[in-house]
Amino acid sequence: MSLVKEGFCLAGRHKRLAAILWLLPLVAALLLGAMAYANIAPVFDGSFYADRVLDGDWWIVLMEFRSSPADALDPILHRGMVVMALLTLLLGVALSAGVVEVLLERESSHPFALGVGKNFFRFFRTTILLMVVTIFPVLAAGLVARGFFKLAEAQGDGRFDLVGIGLAAVVFLMMWAPLKLAADVSRIAAVRHEHRSMVRGFFRTLANVLRRPGLFAPMYLVFLALPLLLVLVYHLLRSPWTPATAWAILALALVQQAVMLLRSFFRVAFWGAEFAAFTELDEPELCRPKNRSRRVEEPVAEDLAPRSLEPAPFEEEGEAEDPVVSPPEMIRSGE
Numbered sequence: 001m002s003l004v005k006e007g008f009c010l011a012g013r014h015k016r017l018a019a020i021l022w023l024l025p026l027v028a029a030l031l032l033g034a035m036a037y038a039n040i041a042p043v044f045d046g047s048f049y050a051d052r053v054l055d056g057d058w059w060i061v062l063m064e065f066r067s068s069p070a071d072a073l074d075p076i077l078h079r080g081m082v083v084m085a086l087l088t089l090l091l092g093v094a095l096s097a098g099v100v101e102v103l104l105e106r107e108s109s110h111p112f113a114l115g116v117g118k119n120f121f122r123f124f125r126t127t128i129l130l131m132v133v134t135i136f137p138v139l140a141a142g143l144v145a146r147g148f149f150k151l152a153e154a155q156g157d158g159r160f161d162l163v164g165i166g167l168a169a170v171v172f173l174m175m176w177a178p179l180k181l182a183a184d185v186s187r188i189a190a191v192r193h194e195h196r197s198m199v200r201g202f203f204r205t206l207a208n209v210l211r212r213p214g215l216f217a218p219m220y221l222v223f224l225a226l227p228l229l230l231v232l233v234y235h236l237l238r239s240p241w242t243p244a245t246a247w248a249i250l251a252l253a254l255v256q257q258a259v260m261l262l263r264s265f266f267r268v269a270f271w272g273a274e275f276a277a278f279t280e281l282d283e284p285e286l287c288r289p290k291n292r293s294r295r296v297e298e299p300v301a302e303d304l305a306p307r308s309l310e311p312a313p314f315e316e317e318g319e320a321e322d323p324v325v326s327p328p329e330m331i332r333s334g335e
Contacts, residue, residue: 197287
């Protein structure tokens with residue numbers, strides 16, 4: 001909980017990051033929505049489709065519209081979604097690069113833009129690596145779900161399907177959470193120490209995460225539960241009624257975007273908690289290349305200079321110091 005507290009304190013000092021994380025994806029979503037609107041609006045205007053949508057049957061209306069001759073959403077929902085997924089991936093990498101640089105709180109002008117330019121490509125390599133290793137949690141979850149689906153078919157009980165989906169989600173989360181934490185913390189270490197060995201850093205960080213489950217697991221579960229709880233509360237308050245006027249729709253859109261802004265704040269707080277966990281590990285150089293040793297202080301030039309082997313000249317008469325008398329000589333002389 002101390003890591004969670006430090007994460008929220010760090011996010012509170014950088015509230016503008018939450019606004020950036022909310023606003024930039026919103027712009028991309030509005031572009032996609034404008035493309036869909038250009039296809040849907042001419043068909044929906046003056047039709048029974050719009051009335052049924054306002055009554056709350058939006059999913060049924062969408063499916064009927066997709067099967068009608070007036071449907072023109074194929075380019076948007078296929079190629080458009082692929083393009084948007086790619087842009088979302090690149091945008092997420094850029095946002096992470098800027099957020100980490102800002103949260104380091106180093107003295108620099110425009111740290112967010114500086115972080116995007118300096119950290120984007122090494123963060124992108126970590127993202128590709130995370131996508132590759134995510135195959136293993138997906139396969140494990142798929143095997144669990146398939147086993148329960150076959151059991152449900154053999155027993156004729158659909159409840160096993162639900163159990164299989166739930167267990168598959170748990171298996172995926174247990175396997176994927178350390179990978180996600182390793183990706184984030186290795187990025188923090190790379191920016192903190194200006195290193196670029198992202199693959200080695202990822203696996204080094206993964207070993208640290210697996211060795212310290214008591215440090216990382218509770219923090220991750222808190223920041224997993226907070227957005228889910230927020231969305232659940234929103235849907236519980238949203239589902240009983242359907243807006244039927246322009247002002248009600250606008251008010252609902254504003255409430256929904258407020259929820260998204262709060263989720264963005266949770267994301268910044270999660271990064272802050274990961275910073276606190278990295279500090280708890282004593283900020284190790286996780287992304288340091290193998291052939292690069294730790295920086296050692298260079299000896300002073302005076303220490304490297306060859307020492308003279310000639311004896312020191314005798315002091316002039318009257319300037320010599322008193323000779324040092326050893327204890328035995330003092331005893332013999334009666335002193």
